[in-house]
Amino acid sequence: MRTPHPPQPSYPPAPGPDPADSDATLAAALREPAAEAEATHAVAALLVRHWEPVRDYAAICTASSENAAAVLATAAFDKVWQILRRSEPTAALRPQLLVTVRDMAKAWSTDRRVSALLPESRKPVNGREMRTSNVMAPENRILASRSFQAIPADAQCLLWHIEVEAEPISSPAALLGIDTETALAELEQARExxxxxCLRAHVELATNPECRYYSRLLDVPIRRGGALLPDVQRHVEECRHCRYAAEQLSHFDGRLGVLLAESVLAWGGRRYLDTRPARRRPGSAPAQSASAPQPPRRHSPPGRHRHLPRVTPAGVRAVLARDNAKAVLTGIGVGSAVLLAGLLAASLWPDSSNDAGPATPGGATATRTAAPGSQAPTASSTFPPSGTPTSPLRTRLRNAAADLCLDLQDRTPKAGTGTKLAACSSAAAQQWSYESDGLLRSVAEPDLCLDSHADDGVIALGQCAGPKTPDGADVRYDLTLQGRLIPRWRSELAVAPASPTAGSEIVVKIRNESAEQVWLIDSATASPTSRTDARAASPPARSATTRPPAGDGLALPLSRPLPSVRPLQPAAGNRGVPPAPPFTADADTPAAYGTRRAESGAGHGAYGT
Structure with missing residues (x-):
């Protein structure tokens, strides 16, 4: 905490950098034909600042004598001066000069006339490599290359001189004509x-629409330093685009210099990194060392970015269901098998008649084994047919795998507030109103609804919208008999926690058969008439009994008429698991959902396919 009257230094502070001496100001002087003296001074100042690094990289590109490297470096400076005289000045001169050296070396190595004048350019060591290699960014650096080109020139300058050159913050501050305190603040913004x-490029360049949903799920665990979620890890192992994205994101904790050098220079980037004096000097302590990974840090300002807890292996796993692939149940231990058996009997697998699930013969009960030390929820009710008209359902949403409820990150609900898993209670932040048109409204703040499409797959509060508005599907869900919340804008997804632990964020994932995607609801109080009508028209009752949760004594049975969606089919060879019937929009299927099946996948924004 800053003291009211900090002690004054015994010496006057050094003057800050003069903006008139910044690279951008000096480069602008080259565009003034009348100011010959200013242009001469600008050329001299820029040469002094950038000559040695540019010559070092020229030597790498030619692998030749000092003379050839000097000729190549001089030619690169001259070409950049010509560009600056015709265009707006830039603050990121160093990377521009280095890229020009690379491009000219490539051109010289393929030109026989230049080779006659400068034989070193065709030497076997580097000349042949330059002629045959692709000097553009490799496939595993495309995201970083694209991102670096898109950020402002001031940010490029700060990142390059701190992360690649390993210079103190005063160096890029002087090149930009700003003080070091401002430079430090802008450096953090530049990193972010x-x-x-990189994340935006991952979404924009994805050839498989499914990859777009993994952008946020890749970023948050890597930013925090934890492991990827099991289903995300499986996808990364199969998808080269997402695997390269994860690898590039991993460089942000201490190895950003390597990523920048390889993505911007492409050819000889590592060798240039090794030539930097601050990296070679014994005992030097650069701002970011490429050789020693630093502890995970938070580059972003507080607020929107929220961290997932460390991911632990789930007890129940499911292979990602994509396109027409069928789900295969794998990796089930003894305790998880008990949990899965109870869930399958209670809610996962519908029968072939009305999708209401198999009746338990003889009034048998299905129980769910909770984790040691936790209380299991009650799940006991009768399922009315899905076509029964109902009033809005007010309930908590308890996750079947975690035995925790969907809660708000902040107790004061507002637009943008994130969601998480928390111990179930009677707090208003855990109360939700599920309306007949699929709207999922916060009881604590009725003007806000759960939005699954506004924050890169992370569920947060957003303004409620009408069913026919462009954002209407973003705040509407189909709550199925199996207990899954299916976003109306994309039926292949389901609402689930990032991991089944307290504090975990609520996100959207590719639909599968895992218990983490199953939500249980509270007992509802229906009107006597609707209750009677529902029971008269319903098939034989099914019940499942477990202990009530500790604390408030409320039970969470699946007890409301809910729409049904087509469940994922079990893979061939899964013994004892009955196949699910094909989806048909019949009289028991709400019209709103039946009509949306033809529209599934017609989302908007980055996720529409």
């Missing part, structure tokens, strides 16, 4: 802009 650009 660079990271955000």
């Amino acid at each position: 802009k660079f990271r955000s650009g």
Whole structure:
């Protein structure tokens, strides 16, 4: 905490950098034909600042004598001066000069006339490599290359001189004509802009629409330093695009210099990194060392970015269901098998008649084994047919795998507030109103609803919208008999926690048969008439009994008429698991959902396919 009257230094502070001496100001002087003296001074100042690094990289590109490297470096400077005289000045001169050296070395190595004048350019060591290699960014650096080109020039300058050159913050501050305190603040913003650009490029360049949903799920655990979620890890192992994205994001904790050098220079980036004096000097302590990974840090300002807890292996796993692939149940231990058996009997697998689930013969009960030390929820009720008209359902949403309820990150609900798993209670932040048109409204703040499409797959509060508005599907869900919350804008997804632990964020994932995607609801109080009518028209009752949760004594049975969606089919060879019937929009299927099946996947924004 800052003291009211901090002690004054015994010496006057050094003057800050003069903006008139910044690279951008000096480059602008080259565009003034009348100011010959200013242009001469600008050329001299820029040469002094950038000559040695540019010559070092020229030597790498030619692998030749000092003379050839000097000729190549001089030619690169001259070409950049010509560009600056025709265009707006830039603050990121160093990377521009280095890229120009690379491009000219490539051109010289393929030009026989230049080779006659400068034989070193065709030497076997580097000349042949330059002629045959692709000097553009490799496939595993495309996201970083694209992001670096998109961020402002000031951010490029800060990142390059701190992360690649390993210079003190005063160096890029002088090049930009700003004080070090401002430079430090802008450096953190530059890192975050660079990271955000990588994530944006991951979404924009994805050839498989499914990859777009993994952008946020890749970013948050890697940012925190934890492991990826099991289903995300499986996808990364199969998808080269997402695997390269995860690898590039991993460089943001201490190895950003390597990522920048390889993505911007592409050819000889590592060798250039090794030539930097601050990296070679014994005992030097650069701002970011490429050789020693630093502990995970938070680059972003507080607020929107929320961290997932460390991910632990789930007891029940399911192979990702994509396109027409069928779900296969794998990795089930003894305790998880008990849990899965109870869930299958209670809610997962519908029968072939009305999708209401198999009746338990003889009034048998199905119980769910909770984790040691936790209380299991009650799940006991009768299922009315799905076509029964109902009033809005007010309930908590308890996750079947975690035995925790969907809660708000902040007790004061507002637009943008995130969601999480928390111990179930009677707090208003855990109360939700599920309306007949699929709207999922916060009881604590009725003007706000759960939005699954506004924050890169992370569920947060957003303004409620009408069913026919562009954002109407973002706040509407189909709550199925199996207990899954299916976003109306994309039926292949389901609402689930990032991991089945307290504090875990609520996100959207590719639909599968895992218990983490099953939500249990509170007992509802229906009117006597609707209750009687529902029971008269319903098939034989099914019940499942477990202990009530500790604390408030409320039970969470699946007890309301809910719409049904087509469940994922079990894979061939799964013994004892009955196949699910094909989906048909019949009289028992709400019209709103039946009509949306033809529209599934017609989302908007980055996720529409």
